[in-house]
Amino acid sequence: MKKLILYAALICGLGSSLPILADEGLKTVVKGEMSGLKGGASLFIEDFAMIQKGRTNYTNGRFSMETTLTKPEFCILTTSDPIVQGFNAFLKPGDDILISVKDKSVVFTGKGSSLNQFLFELTRKYDYKNKQYSATEVYTNRVNAIKTSNNEEVKLNKAVLLGYAQGEYLDKVCAPYMEAKVSGETDLINKINFVDLDISLVPEIVTYYNWFKTINEIMYAKMETGKLQVRSSNTWIADFANTIDNEKLKEAYVVQLLNHALLEEDIFKIKDLARAAMPLVKDPANIAKINGTLGRADKVTRFNNALPGTDFSTYTFQKPDGSVAKISDYKGKYILIDIWSTWCHPCVAEMPFLKKLEHEMAGKDVAFVSLNGDIKEDYWQDFMKKRKLTGEQLWMTKGLAADAFFNQIGLTGIPRFVIIDKEGKMLNAKCCQRPSNPVLKVYLNELLSKK
DSSP states (O other): OHHHHHHHHHHHSTTOOOOOOGGGOEEEEEEEEOSSSSEEEEEEEESSSEEEEEEEEESSSEEEEEEEESSOEEEEEEESOTTTOEEEEEEOTTOEEEEEEETTEEEEEEETHHHHHHHHHHHHHSOTTOTTSOHHHHHHHHHHHHHHOOOHHHHHTHHHHHHHHHHHHHHHHHHHHHHHHHHOOSSSOOOOOOOOTTOOOOGGGGGSTTHHHHHHHHHHHHHHTTSOOOOOTTSHHHHHHTTOOOHHHHHHHHHHHHHHHHHTTOTTTHHHHHHHHGGGOOOHHHHHHHHHHHHHHTTOOTTGGGOTTOBOTTOEEEOTTSOEEEGGGGTTSEEEEEEEOTTOHHHHHHHHHHHHHHHHTTTSSEEEEEEEOOSSHHHHHHHHHHHTOOSEEEEOTTHHHHOHHHHHTOOOOSSEEEEEOTTSBEEETTOOOOTTSTHHHHHHHHHHTOO
C-alpha cells in the first residue's frame, strides 16, 4: 500500500517532496519551454496499451512532469507544440531533462539530455513517414548512426538503442499486416512486404513493446515460404525459438510466448507447449517464470464445463433458410467452429484466411462451421448477402450472451475458435491458433492423421 500511495503522489502531485526509496524508483523529470504559451504535454510508456506516466497543461509556455522509474524506459513524449510535436525518448531513473524551443530548433539540456538530443535528431532525419526512404533504408541509416556516434551516452547505451531500433523497424514492416488482421474489412489477404526473413535478431529487441508479436509474424512468413518447419501443434514455440541464435533472446521469447498463451487462455495447449520448449530454457529465473505461468493456468476455471471429451452433439443452431442444424449432423468429421459477429472487426478480418484454409483442406474430414452471434437475424442475413458468404453458416438464435452453447464453452471475447471431434465431443474449447496463423493448419492435419 505504501508503494501505491507514493506512486500516486508522484504522478498526481507534481512538485511533491516525498522521499524516494531506491527500490521504488527514482524521481524522473521532463520539463519544457515551448514556442507557444498555451498547450499540453503527456508522457507514455508503450505496453499492451499506452500507460500514461505524466500529463500537464501549461499557459506560460513552460511545463514540468515528474514520475518515478525503476529502470531505463523508452517513452513517448507528446506535446501540442508544432515544432516539438511527439517523439521517442529514452529515460533513465533520475533523469532531469529540459526541452527548449529556440529559433525553431529543439535543444535538450540537463541530466540525460545528450542521448535524447541524439535520438530526437536521428529520428527526425531518418523518419519512417518520410517517403524519401524505404523502411529498410531508415533502419539501416539509424543503425549506422548509432554504431558510429562519438556521443558518450550513445556509446554506453549502444546495445539497447540498436535493439529498440530493430524492434521499431520490424513493427513498421509488420504493423500494416498485423493491423489488417484486427480491423480488416476486405476479402483480400495482405502479405508482409519483407524480404529479410533471416534478419539477425539482437537480444535488446525486447526493449520494444511488441517485439515478440513482430518476431511471430516473421516466423509465420517463414512457414509460408517453407523456410521453417513446425513439427507439431505442441512444438511451435520450441520450433520458432530454435531459429533464434542468441540464447538470451531465445529464452526471453519462450517465456513471453508462454505468458501470452496464458493471457489468451490457451489452457488446453499451454502445458504441452511448455513441455516441448522447456529444454531450451536454462536460466533458473526464466524456469521459475514459466512454472509460475503454468501455475496460474491451473487456476483458470472458465472452461470447466467444456473439458475435452464433453459431449456437445445435441446443440442446435439455425441455418440461413430457417431450418435447424445440429452438431451431430457433422458426425464423422472434426468440426472447426468460428464464432463471430458482424460488429467484430477481427472476426471479419479472419474470414479470408478461413476461406483459404477451407479451400486447402477440401475433401478432408474437417467441417468448417461459421457460427454467428448477432442479436438480430437480419444483421446476420444481410452481412452474408453483402459478403457473399458460403459454406456452413449458422446462427445462435438468442445471440452470444444468452446462447446455451456459448455459455457452456465459457463466455469470452470473439473471434473464438472451437474444435470438436468426430463424435461431437469437445477437443479444444479455446483454440488460440486463428486461421491467419499457419500453425492451425498443422494442428488440423495432425488431428486427421490420428487413427
